[in-house]
Amino acid sequence: MGETILQVKNLCTVLDLSSGTVPVVNDVSFDVGVGETLGIVGESGSGKSMTALSIMQVLPKPIGRIASGQILLEGTDLVGMSNQQMGQIRGREIGMILQDPHTSLNPVFTVGNQVIEALEINNPGTARKTLRAHAIDALKKVNVADAERRIDAYPHQMSGGMKQRVVGAIAIAGAPKVIIADEPTTALDVTIQLQYLQLLRDIQDETGTAIIFITHDLGIVANLCHRLVVMYGGKIVESGTVADVFGAPSHPYTEALLKSVPSVDQKLDRLYAIDGQPPALISDRVGCSFAPRCPYALDICRNQVPQESDALSGAKSHRASCWNMERTT
Amino acid sequence: MMAPPILEVSDLTRHFTIPHGLLGRQEHIVRAVDKVGFSLEHGQTLALVGESGCGKTTLARMLLKLLTPTSGTVKIEGKDVGTMSKAEIRQFRTNVQAVFQDPWASLSPRMRVFDIVAETLVINDNLTKGELTRRVDEALIAVGLRPDQAKNYPHEFSGGQRQRVAIASAIIAKPKLIILDEPVSALDVSIRSQIMNLFKDLQDDVGCSYVIVAHDLGTTRFMADRIAVMYLGKLVEIGPTDDMFDAPCHPYTQALLSAALPLRVGKAHEAIVLRGEVPSPVNPPTGCPFHPRCQSVLGEICKTSPPAPKELGSQNHIMSCHIDV
Amino acid sequence: MGFFVMSQKLKFMGHLPVLPIVVLMIVLIVPALFADLIAPHDPYKAYLRNRLEPPLFFGGTTEFILGTDRLGRDILSRIMHGARYALVISLVGIVLGAIVGTALGLIAGYMRGRIEALIMRIVDITFALPSILLALALASISGPSFQLVIFVVIFVIWGFFARQVRAETLILRERDFVARARVAGASDFRILHKYILPNLVNTIVVLATLQIGVVIVLEATLSFLGIGIPRPVPAWGLLVADGRQLIVSSWWISFFPGMAILLTVLSVNMLGDSLRDWLDPKLKQV
Numbered sequence: 001m002g003e004t005i006l007q008v009k010n011l012c013t014v015l016d017l018s019s020g021t022v023p024v025v026n027d028v029s030f031d032v033g034v035g036e037t038l039g040i041v042g043e044s045g046s047g048k049s050m051t052a053l054s055i056m057q058v059l060p061k062p063i064g065r066i067a068s069g070q071i072l073l074e075g076t077d078l079v080g081m082s083n084q085q086m087g088q089i090r091g092r093e094i095g096m097i098l099q100d101p102h103t104s105l106n107p108v109f110t111v112g113n114q115v116i117e118a119l120e121i122n123n124p125g126t127a128r129k130t131l132r133a134h135a136i137d138a139l140k141k142v143n144v145a146d147a148e149r150r151i152d153a154y155p156h157q158m159s160g161g162m163k164q165r166v167v168g169a170i171a172i173a174g175a176p177k178v179i180i181a182d183e184p185t186t187a188l189d190v191t192i193q194l195q196y197l198q199l200l201r202d203i204q205d206e207t208g209t210a211i212i213f214i215t216h217d218l219g220i221v222a223n224l225c226h227r228l229v230v231m232y233g234g235k236i237v238e239s240g241t242v243a244d245v246f247g248a249p250s251h252p253y254t255e256a257l258l259k260s261v262p263s264v265d266q267k268l269d270r271l272y273a274i275d276g277q278p279p280a281l282i283s284d285r286v287g288c289s290f291a292p293r294c295p296y297a298l299d300i301c302r303n304q305v306p307q308e309s310d311a312l313s314g315a316k317s318h319r320a321s322c323w324n325m326e327r328t329t
Numbered sequence: 330m331m332a333p334p335i336l337e338v339s340d341l342t343r344h345f346t347i348p349h350g351l352l353g354r355q356e357h358i359v360r361a362v363d364k365v366g367f368s369l370e371h372g373q374t375l376a377l378v379g380e381s382g383c384g385k386t387t388l389a390r391m392l393l394k395l396l397t398p399t400s401g402t403v404k405i406e407g408k409d410v411g412t413m414s415k416a417e418i419r420q421f422r423t424n425v426q427a428v429f430q431d432p433w434a435s436l437s438p439r440m441r442v443f444d445i446v447a448e449t450l451v452i453n454d455n456l457t458k459g460e461l462t463r464r465v466d467e468a469l470i471a472v473g474l475r476p477d478q479a480k481n482y483p484h485e486f487s488g489g490q491r492q493r494v495a496i497a498s499a500i501i502a503k504p505k506l507i508i509l510d511e512p513v514s515a516l517d518v519s520i521r522s523q524i525m526n527l528f529k530d531l532q533d534d535v536g537c538s539y540v541i542v543a544h545d546l547g548t549t550r551f552m553a554d555r556i557a558v559m560y561l562g563k564l565v566e567i568g569p570t571d572d573m574f575d576a577p578c579h580p581y582t583q584a585l586l587s588a589a590l591p592l593r594v595g596k597a598h599e600a601i602v603l604r605g606e607v608p609s610p611v612n613p614p615t616g617c618p619f620h621p622r623c624q625s626v627l628g629e630i631c632k633t634s635p636p637a638p639k640e641l642g643s644q645n646h647i648m649s650c651h652i653d654v
Numbered sequence: 655m656g657f658f659v660m661s662q663k664l665k666f667m668g669h670l671p672v673l674p675i676v677v678l679m680i681v682l683i684v685p686a687l688f689a690d691l692i693a694p695h696d697p698y699k700a701y702l703r704n705r706l707e708p709p710l711f712f713g714g715t716t717e718f719i720l721g722t723d724r725l726g727r728d729i730l731s732r733i734m735h736g737a738r739y740a741l742v743i744s745l746v747g748i749v750l751g752a753i754v755g756t757a758l759g760l761i762a763g764y765m766r767g768r769i770e771a772l773i774m775r776i777v778d779i780t781f782a783l784p785s786i787l788l789a790l791a792l793a794s795i796s797g798p799s800f801q802l803v804i805f806v807v808i809f810v811i812w813g814f815f816a817r818q819v820r821a822e823t824l825i826l827r828e829r830d831f832v833a834r835a836r837v838a839g840a841s842d843f844r845i846l847h848k849y850i851l852p853n854l855v856n857t858i859v860v861l862a863t864l865q866i867g868v869v870i871v872l873e874a875t876l877s878f879l880g881i882g883i884p885r886p887v888p889a890w891g892l893l894v895a896d897g898r899q900l901i902v903s904s905w906w907i908s909f910f911p912g913m914a915i916l917l918t919v920l921s922v923n924m925l926g927d928s929l930r931d932w933l934d935p936k937l938k939q940v
Contacts, residue, residue: 043517044488145605159606160381189380190544190588191603198602216518219590223598246594260522262547264589267570270529271551273522277487393837422839429830437831439852449838498834 002034005210006055006178011069013047013054016062023067024050026234032178035204037211039225039242041218041257043278047234048214052180055212056096057086074177092122095171095209099183101163105155111166112151115139118173138169142199161192165199172203179203182214197224218261222246227317230254233279233289240311240318250311250320252294288323296324333407335506335538336369336392341401343387347611359610361387363562364401369555371505372532374539376553376570378546378585382610383559385542389508392540393427394418405506423453426499430511432491436483442469442494443479449502468497471534472527489520493527500531509541513548525551546589550574555645558582561610561618564638568646578641579648580625617651627651670928674921681917685734686741693731694719697888701726709906721906723896729906732888733914739889740918743800744869747807748862754808755815756858760846762816763823774820777813785810786875793881803882807869818861819854826850856933863926867919874915890915 013025025047032038042048053059055071057078071078073093078086090096098104105114115135120126123134132151139147142165155163164184171179181200185193197220204211213225221228222242229239230251238251249255259272276293279285288294291301300323311320343362348355362384369375377385390396392403394410403410405421413421426449429435436445446465450456456464466476472493483491492512499507509528513521525548531537543549549556550570557567558581566579577583584601591598603622608614614621620631636649685692694717695701701722708714709721709729720729762773789806796802826832827850835845870890876882877891885892890911897907 043519159609161606189607190546191380191584192607194588194600194602217590218518218592222592222594223590243594246592257519258592260519261592262522262525262545262551264547264550264574264586264591266550268551271522271525273526274519275523277489277520278517280487390833393833395833395836419839422837425837427834427837429834431830434830435834437835437849437853439855440848448835448840452839452844495834498838 002036002208004031004033005074006212007031007070007072008051008055009070009072011051011054011071012067013050013059013064014067015060015064024064024234025054028069028231028234028236030229030236030239032210032212034177034210035208036227037200037204037213037225039221039228040212040214040231041216041221041228042214042231043216045233045278045280046231048231049182050234051231052096052182052212052214055180056090056094057081057083058090091118091176092174093177095174095176095179097164097167097171097179097181097184099186101160101167101187102155104167105163107155110152110154111139111158112136112153115151115166115169115173118170122174135169138173139166141172141203142166142169143195144169159192161188161196164188164196168196168199168203172207172209175207176209178210178212180212180214183216184213185220186215186217193220200224218246218258230257233285235289235321237290237322238311238318238320240313240315244311244313244315244318248311248313248318250313250318250325251290251322252296252324253290254320256293256295288321296327298324298328332371333404334368335371335406336375336540337402337404337407338368338392339366339402339404341365341388341391341403342399343384343391343396344399357611360562360613361610362391362398365559365562365564366401367555367557367564367567369506369538369540371538372536373554374532374541374552376549376556377540377542377559378544378549378556379559380544380585380607382561382607384562384610385559386510388559389427389510389540389542392508393425394421419453423449423502424505425508426502426504426506427508427510428492428495428499428512431515432488432495433515435495436491438483440482441479442481442483442486445483445494446479446498446501448498453502464501465497468501471500471531472497473523488516489524492516492524496524496527496531500535500537503535504537506538506540509539509543511542511544514543514545521548528552546574546586558585561608561613563618563649564647565619565650566646566648568641568648572646578646578652579650580623580652581619584624617649625652670925670932674924674928677917677921678925681914681921682737682741685737687738689731689734689738693728693734695728695731697727697732697735698886699727701728706900706904708904709910712906720910721904723904723907724900729893729910732893733890733911736888736890736893736911737914739883739887740870740873740915743803743807743873743883744866747804747869747873748811748865750804751808751811751865752815752858752862755812756819756851756854758812759816759819760823760850760854763820764827764842764846764850770820773816777816780809780813785872786879789876789881790879798876798881798884800883803873803876806876807872810872811865811869814865815858815861818857822854822857823850826853860926860930860933863922863929866922866926870915870919870922 009029011025011028012023015022015024028051040048040051054066059065066079069079078089112135115138116131119131119134136147136151139151144150144162144165185196188196200211203209215221225242227241228245229236230253232253238245238254245254249258256274260274262271274293279289287302287304288306291297306321306323308319308321311318312325341362342364345359345361347357347359365388377388379385387396391398405425408417410421443465446468447461450461450464465479469476469479474493513524516524541552553570555567556570556573558565558579560581566582573582574586577586584603587601601624605622616632616634617636620626630651636651638647638649640647704718704722705724705726707718707722710716710719714721718728722728758773762770785806792802832845832849835849873882874891874894877889878895882891883889893911894908897904901908
């Protein structure tokens with residue numbers, strides 16, 4: 001893959017709740033390169049969405065804030081930037097696609113209006129007519145059929161899949177270096193999802209945009225992403241290329257997650273299930289946050305937070321945080 | 330004499346009229362469910378699979394007598410649901426239960442778990458307090474919860490636990506048929522397997538039948554004995570699970586199954602990417618509803634004439650398509 | 655000002671601001687309950703030698719802290735006794751209005767169709783009719799009385815409840831837990847009273863609290879116009895009316911009862927807002 005374009009270093013994001021300050025992203029580090037798709041996998045409470053919000057600096061105010069760490073976009077640290085400076089970055093260098101297509105678009109403006117607005121931010125001073133032509137092209141690029149007519153449609157006149165494509169058009173309007181997609185296909189039908197993933201692949205092939213794809217769906221990760229990080233309880237528990245992680249899952253959570261996905265290839269009698277449930281937001285846990293549910297937990301796991309080390313595949317880039325990768329009992 | 334199947338649906342149709350035009354004078358007819366027919370034997374599971382607008386939710390509601398069909402019949406153990414007497418409807422309510430998708434909206438926030446779980450019995454039977462408590466405890470244990478949790482309110486539980494409460498309230502009356510409407514879609518991935526195993530265990534213990542509406546194909550493969558694929562209100566293919574997965578015949582079924590992304594890395598997945606959007610049920614295409622997007626469309630015939638269902642080789646494998654298989 | 659801001663941070667039960675509660679207790683609740691015990695004078699007793707006495711700090715004495723009126727009656731005692739009527743009328747009026755409004759709102763929202771349309775049109779008519787004119791008309795027939803005031807209050811209030819309850823019922827009836835209740839075989843009546851109504855309680859309570867201000871002002875207005883609570887009861891509106899002619903020279907006669915009304919309404923509204931903010935997140939859980 002190409003050179004690194006976004007680097008997250010030791011990011012710690014917290015929520016200042018009335019019951020205390022709670023870490024939701026706990027010392028998270030990863031990077032994405034040009035033309036690469038990085039998957040962030042996790043369930044509710046894992047911190048994956050908060051990580052995305054942190055990068056875009058759109059944490060819920062006033063309770064959310066970045067406590068420490070760096071977010072380097074081509075070397076420039078985004079943490080601590082003023083709202084105005086971030087405004088220049090958002091929508092231009094970093095584009096965002098969120099989960100719910102129905103609330104991502106402003107219902108009182110036409111679709112064309114919203115795309116034009118996005119284009120205008122990046123081409124200030126351009127004539128309206130030119131922008132409109134660009135907008136039609138943008139819609140065509142994301143495979144919105146009948147773009148010349150659709151440009152004047154309102155969001156509620158479009159299906160979820162089409163709306164999500166318009167959101168995609170807006171996201172790429174600024175020729176961003178990185179697109180952050182937070183579960184963009186979860187609300188879409190499965191055949192529409194397929195179209196959408198192909199669209200993202202095409203965009204990436206054409207422009208070299210890096211994509212950070214946040215999801216809980218391992219099937220998507222297997223088919224779309226080059227590398228992934230697995231998050232649990234606010235921390236990254238495993239990271240590496242998709243081939244390495246899927247081939248030799250080193251953290252028990254990754255292993256359990258892969259095993260518990262019901263197979264489409266054969267009829268099973270019973271599914272592999274992980275006991276218990278993902279940790280709630282507020283937990284003063286000592287030791288590994290997965291220990292209560294881990295079938296391989298040792299005493300040390302309950303007392304000390306695991307250090308990151310080389311994982312089972314042997315590849316340099318494959319890392320996991322587990323005391324018991326050998327699975328001793 | 331063989332016992333009648335637990336569920337028998339014939340020519341089931343449900344139309345909605347949507348006012349349209351300047352003063353709402355004109356009407357659009359939405360054929361949400363269009364002449365659907367199938368049957369389900371005791372102890373078996375049928376999956377209803379399809380995407381938005383296919384009508385599976387409307388169909389599920391008709392099976393639960395929450396919606397009246399425009400035409401066609403639903404028969405539970407041979408008795409037509411539409412013509413049941415009051416006493417028979419009481420019996421129906423204990424025999425046919427449901428678990429819905431959203432664990433947060435399924436339980437009334439103002440009721441204790443005990444009351445939620447006991448409700449079907451309270452309404453339809455006349456049990457003493459002691460008997461009721463015994464049954465509630467039984468149901469809670471069966472779903473993996475503790476009887477002492479019965480005094481709590483729903484908001485004190487996690488999503489997976491709330492779904493268990495919903496399941497407990499569904500099984501307490503020992504129903505013969507349970508309609509599962511996307512029962513695990515709203516749950517975390519690591520919780521889904523727990524709940525699905527629970528469904529399987531209950532079926533093994535009690536012998537109930539399920540109609541499961543699901544969009545996740547892995548879940549479907551695990552749970553179902555038979556699969557019915559719907560598109561724009563019509564049943565396009567129905568057959569035994571293994572046959573449907575290993576050798577799907579209808580082009581839509583093939584596309585749908587190929588959209589399930591496998592966990593295999595390395596080998597590129599050959600997915601059939603359909604063209605266009607899922608059409609709105611308000612303005613369905615002429616002829617075969619799938620023809621505008623079909624990857625194997627034959628031509629004029631698909632555009633003009635709706636395909637009739639035809640039986641394929643094995644038991645109860647039926648498909649509606651002009652293609653000769 | 656600083657005290658005001660600080661008191662906003664002080665929360666009773668962690669959610670409700672303390673200052674409005676304290677004010678309400680002082681101005682409305684304690685006098686309403688204990689006026690007989692704590693009022694310095696008999697509200698009806700006319701001290702003819704102390705007529706039009708100004709309040710303390712404005713040339714008055716500690717005998718009549720807030721001054722006296724035209725007949726030498728102690729303003730403070732009259733306000734304290736009047737609190738009872740303000741409290742009772744608002745409580746009775748709101749409770750009855752809430753019952754009527756909730757019942758009709760439930761039926762409208764649940765039954766839909768023509769019944770809903772009918773009820774909502776009646777609500778619209780209720781809002782369109784000027785309540786004061788109605789009160790005037792009724793008073794001219796039967797004379798001012800408690801029953802009249804309560805009737806007018808119910809007439810004005812029930813529509814707010816009906817509208818809000820109907821809107822929430824429309825949402826609640828589509829919820830999965832109502833579908834489940836039907837699947838369990840629950841009758842419509844059972845669904846309404848066991849499933850929908852309990853989930854409306856928050857809304858109704860907040861609405862009721864916010865309406866108290868409306869009702870108190872309504873009662874005061876009616877009394878001020880002479881068609882509300884009949885004399886010689888020291889209802890707050892009447893007290894304000896008493897000082898109308900002498901507003902320039904003996905301003906305290908109208909001023910202090912007016913302040914009592916103002917403080918009560920302000921406090922109740924602040925409480926209502928906080929109550930709504932507190933209960934609202936739980937509302938979202940439905």
